[in-house]
Amino acid sequence: MTRKPWDLAFTAEPAEVAGLRRIMRLHLGIWGLHGVVDEAQLCVSELVSNVITHVGPGTPATLAVSMNGVHLRIAIHDPDPRALPTLLAANTDSESGRGMALVAAVADRWGVELGPDRKVTWCELATGLASSDGHVECPGVRRAETLLEMRAATNPPGLPGASRLARATAEESVIMVITDLLHWLHAHGCDAEDALDCAQTRYDAELGGAGEGLCHRSSA
Structure with missing residues (x-):
C-alpha cells in the first residue's frame, strides 16, 4: 500500500477541529491504520487547540500527515515561531499545557521545528506496520x-x-x-x-x- 504524504490548509478555529478529526479518521481508514485513529485524532485536536490558544483564533495553519518509516507523523504548521508549545506535569492545576501532555502521553515522540517566520509542531505514533508500505500484522x-x-x-x-x-x-x-x-x-x-x-x-x-x-x- 502506498501511503503518500498529504496536507490540508485550514483556519485555526474551534469549529474546525471536528472536521479535521473526521478527515484524519477517513485517511487513516484508507491507509489501513485503524488501530491508531483514536490517538491520531487526539493529537490533531490538541495540536490545533494549541495554535488557537497560543497563537490565536483565525490563524492560518496547515495539517500535514505522512509516514516516517513505520511511524505516523502528524504536523501542524503555523506562522508564529515565538509562541512555543508548553508541556506541564500531569498533576499541575494549570489548564495551559495539558494538551501537549496528552500528546506526549500517546505519541512515541514529539517536537517543534522553528523557521524564521513559521513553526512546525509534530508528533509521531507507532503504527504496528512491518514497513512503511506494508500492512499491520494481525x-x-x-x-x-x-x-x-x-x-x-x-x-x-x-x-x-x-x-x-x-x-x-x-x-x-x-x-x-x-x-x-x-x-x-x-x-x-x-x-x-x-x-x-x-x-x-x-x-x-x-x-x-x-x-x-x-x-x-x-x-x-
Missing part, C-alpha cells in the same frame, strides 16, 4: 493471505502469488475467495446471506472495539 490478515496463497498455488497462470499481486488483482482474488466460501456454505445447506451478515457484524465490532483495532484482537 491474525486476520495472515489468515487471508494464506487463503490467497493457496488459491494462487492452484491457479498459477492468473494468480502469481499474493506477495506479488497488484492491489487491483489482489482485491479480485479476495472477491474470488469470498465467492468460493459462499459456494461452500450453499453446498452444505447454510444460509450464505446470514453468514455474510454475521461476518459484517463481527468485522464492524472488531474494527470499532474499545481500545483495540481489528488487527490487535486474537483469533476466536
